[in-house]
Amino acid sequence: MSTATAQNSSSCEECFKNQTEIESLKIKLVSSSKAAFNSMRAASQIGNIFTFMEQSGKIKNFEDLAAMSVATAKSFSVRCTIQIRSSENIITLADKGEVTSIQLKLLAVAKDKGRILEKKDMLIFNDEHVSLLCYKLPSDDLEEFGRLRDVLIQLVSAAESRFRSLILETMLRGQAQQASEIIGVIRKISSDNHIHASNIIKNLAIDLQAAVSSLNLTEEQEIHFTQLGDNGIEQLDSLLSNSHLVEEHISEVLNGLRQAVDMAAKN
16 A cells, blocks of 8 residues: 555544544533533423412412412413312313313312323322313423423422411411400400499499498497498409400400411411
């Protein structure tokens, strides 16, 4: 083989080697870019869940909770329908248009079938009071499908948690209202009793003074009996005057209950 031929052969081999390395680097670059994109997308999805958990604390009813849950699920580019079940009502909300009979049937059948039900491009997530039907998921991308399944189950758990706290807040508000009404009744009765008792005490003092005066007593005995009567009347009056302390204590309990309700709503 001539020197020129050998050099050409060596150059071709080197060129082929460089081309192979370039292609390998391109593949690695595409893979790295995809991994970086997936990581950013996953971080964004988790961020949406954290935002939901934070903002849902401001929600005061189940309808708004359903709407916020659907909006968060839609941010993951999936179609969805949510159902929230309370002891008094069932709220079902679709991301677009009316809830269909098929969606209602799927949710009714699936709610007692386990935590997650999976079929092709559809997922149904269940909790005790919340169910979420998601469809048109990227079933051809297993990695993205799995990531969506993970974040959507977190969304359902967060919605269930807020549902329970709303129930607790409602119960506390009801108890606070009942306590307030009871205190109002107690105050009215206490005020009426105080007026009635004060009149009795005044009449008692007059009757006692008349009785002492009608007896054939020495001046010292009269002073002694009068003093005994005055002391008894003062003690009764003091007892009535201190009844407001009971009302103040009940009021403090009621205020504490109201503060507990406010704190529960903020948390």
